[in-house]
Amino acid sequence: MACESAVYAGKGWLCDALRIGGVDGSVFEIVGEAGFDRLTKAFYDRVPADEILGPMYPEGRYEQARVRLRDFLVGRFGGPQRYVEQRGHPRLRMRHMPFPIDERARNRWMELMTQAIQEAEFPPAVADEMLRYFADSATFMINRGRP
Ligand code: HEM
Numbered sequence: 001m002a003c004e005s006a007v008y009a010g011k012g013w014l015c016d017a018l019r020i021g022g023v024d025g026s027v028f029e030i031v032g033e034a035g036f037d038r039l040t041k042a043f044y045d046r047v048p049a050d051e052i053l054g055p056m057y058p059e060g061r062y063e064q065a066r067v068r069l070r071d072f073l074v075g076r077f078g079g080p081q082r083y084v085e086q087r088g089h090p091r092l093r094m095r096h097m098p099f100p101i102d103e104r105a106r107n108r109w110m111e112l113m114t115q116a117i118q119e120a121e122f123p124p125a126v127a128d129e130m131l132r133y134f135a136d137s138a139t140f141m142i143n144r145g146r147p
Pocket of ligand 1: 053056057058061064065068069072087092095096099101105106109134137138139141142
């Protein structure tokens with residue numbers, strides 16, 4: 001699905017912000033709401049005990065963060081735009097500024113997300129597309145330890 005899709009009618013900025021152009025939005029059609037729920041649960045099962053990522057979350061806010069990540073991903077991969085309706089323009093890099101994300105934190109996030117993708121048992125093409133997307137966007141989130 002590209003930015004011309006009816007989903008983005010009058011919202012070209014949204015398509016750009018989600019970096020959807022050129023990406024096949026059919027991932028949502030394949031894994032559905034349930035797939036993104038499974039993925040984010042598998043990811044957030046691992047976060048609280050992690051010594052780098054766990055402490056970044058204000059006490060007890062893992063479930064709220066999980067739901068936001070799920071809704072964001074559902075929209076990013078071609079499903080309903082709940083995240084944007086509720087939270088507005090994603091501005092994810094800006095929203096992550098309060099959290100100290102250096103290369104080590106980025107790599108740990110990727111490690112847990114890779115395990116979550118494996119646990120979610122997506123078809124290989126879907127898993128590959130997600131891994132590529134997450135590797136890029138997680139690098140984009142680095143906000144500490146670089147000149
Ligand atoms: C690179 C390492 C990353 C770290 C350490 C990290 C950490 C965090 C933390 C601590 C929060 C705040 C939760 C809260 O206040 O409730 C958060 C929110 C969020 N993260 Fe990340 N994150 C990372 C990468 C990513 C990536 C790659 C994505 C998406 C592709 C993402 C999507 C989100 C979303 C959608 C939210 C909710 C933002 C909001 O609406 O407030 N994060 N993240």
